[in-house]
Amino acid sequence: MILLTEAQANAIRGETSPGHRLDPVQVVEGWVLPETVLDDPAHALLASTLRAFPRVEKVSPLSVEVE
Amino acid sequence: MRQVTGLRRNGRLLAESKAIANSFTTAPTSHRQTLIDTAVRNLKGAGIWQTLDLLYLLAAADSQAARINWVNPSANTLTEVNSPTFNADRGFTGDGATMGLNTTKTPVNAQQNNVHLAAVALTHGTSSNADVSMANGATTTRCQVRARNLTSSLIRVSNSSTNVSATTGANVPVMVLGNRVDSANQSIYINGVADGTGAATSSAISGMTQFCVLYNNLSTPLYSDRQIAFASSGGALTGAQIAAYYTIINAYLAAVGAV
Numbered sequence: 087m088i089l090l091t092e093a094q095a096n097a098i099r100g101e102t103s104p105g106h107r108l109d110p111v112q113v114v115e116g117w118v119l120p121e122t123v124l125d126d127p128a129h130a131l132l133a134s135t136l137r138a139f140p141r142v143e144k145v146s147p148l149s150v151e152v153e
Numbered sequence: 154m155r156q157v158t159g160l161r162r163n164g165r166l167l168a169e170s171k172a173i174a175n176s177f178t179t180a181p182t183s184h185r186q187t188l189i190d191t192a193v194r195n196l197k198g199a200g201i202w203q204t205l206d207l208l209y210l211l212a213a214a215d216s217q218a219a220r221i222n223w224v225n226p227s228a229n230t231l232t233e234v235n236s237p238t239f240n241a242d243r244g245f246t247g248d249g250a251t252m253g254l255n256t257t258k259t260p261v262n263a264q265q266n267n268v269h270l271a272a273v274a275l276t277h278g279t280s281s282n283a284d285v286s287m288a289n290g291a292t293t294t295r296c297q298v299r300a301r302n303l304t305s306s307l308i309r310v311s312n313s314s315t316n317v318s319a320t321t322g323a324n325v326p327v328m329v330l331g332n333r334v335d336s337a338n339q340s341i342y343i344n345g346v347a348d349g350t351g352a353a354t355s356s357a358i359s360g361m362t363q364f365c366v367l368y369n370n371l372s373t374p375l376y377s378d379r380q381i382a383f384a385s386s387g388g389a390l391t392g393a394q395i396a397a398y399y400t401i402i403n404a405y406l407a408a409v410g411a412v
């Protein structure tokens with residue numbers, strides 16, 4: 087996972103190309119994106135920015151899954 | 154219901170089918186165009202097409218075509234959020250944590266006591282969360298379908314807290330449809346067959362404008378990890394229409410190799 091601060095998440099959230107958007111998800115440790123966004127051509131304009139953020143193996147979700 | 158197969162009389166495609174094909178950046182093959190036209194004709198013939206607000210055949214040749222709303226190809230194209238994984242002729246798969254697709258749509262044919270929501274899952278996954286949902290982007294989900302996880306399928310239509318699980322269920326690939334025809338009960342259908350009904354007083358869905366695939370767009374979103382090949386929402390369907398819906402969608406998915 088790519089780990090972001092709230093300010094970083096707010097800065098990159100939104101449409102990156104038609105039909106594609108980034109929307110960082112809040113977790114206990116901050117905000118995250120899947121690393122697959124790094125190789126998605128839809129987000130190419132932000133690729134270098136995204137690659138500069140730290141990565142983590144595991145994060146803790148804010149809520150327990152519910153049915 | 155009579156199933157239409159093969160080339161159309163006089164080789165003509167319905168205007169609706171042409172509009173779908175024209176919305177694809179990469180034009181469909183003639184075989185795919187025929188499959189699309191057959192599906193649309195059969196949906197119209199069964200009286201299903203007229204009830205739909207949104208219809209996505211995610212098992213498409215490419216991700217752009219997969220995101221097209223067949224009912225109105227110029228509106229409600231799904232947006233990919235955080236790069237869900239696309240597999241040609243299969244659909245989109247989530248990671249259970251961050252990925253999904255969505256559009257903003259105020260329900261039209263779908264009404265509080267006259268609504269369906271449906272999905273086809275190709276994989277079980279492990280997530281307990283919904284595969285298709287109608288929420289308000291804040292705190293409320295009033296319609297959701299969990300096509301299948303390791304144990305069961307469930308639905309919720311037009312209420313905020315009560316789900317109905319499938320009595321018998323089925324393994325993937327599976328089409329799960331939640332249906333409501335009155336204010337008192339909601340029903341779950343598995344592969345076109347009724348498989349459970351539960352009491353749940355209905356609540357308004359007019360504000361449920363977030364239609365999502367692979368997640369539930371709440372203030373804290375909930376994500377699925379399954380592969381979803383089809384999703385739809387609209388007005389309630391009769392038992393016969395639901396059986397026909399399964400036949401039509403399953404035939405399309407089989408023809409493209411998804412099931």
